[in-house]
Amino acid sequence: MVGRMMTLRHSLFWKLLAWSLLALVVFLTLTPSPPKVSMAFVSWDKAQHVLAYMALMWLFSMAWEGRALIAWVVFLVCVGVTLEWLQGIMGVRVMEIWDMLANSMGVVIGWAISRTPLRLTLVRIESRLTWP
Secondary structure, three states, rough: OEEEEEEOOOOOHHHHHHHHHHHHHHHHHOOOOOOOOOOOOOOOHHHHHHHHHOOOOOOHHOOOOOOOOHHHHHHHHHHHHHHHHHHHOOOHHHOHHHHHHHHHHHHHHHHHHHHOHHHHHHHOOOOOOOOO
């Protein structure tokens, strides 16, 4: 155990997955016409923002095993604000303050989830899978 977390055996994989998810969010945020989601609740724009940033924060906090949580919170909030700002200045889409707020709220929810027993999700996944 490291602190309250068990050490991941494949932390590089999880870190690459976290950065890949962030790259996907950057792409979807800055592309002029992102794909549409057809699920009822998730098709609501603000829910997409909250869910994306919640997943980012949760995955980053697990991949780095709870280290520097506040730094990840600040980083991801800054990413969310910056990407919205870039949408506006690039002219690809419209910058919205409410989207910035939804991104930030997602980060806070992801942080809160990372403080629960769900913080051990990746450890549990690793324990059930056969890894090389």
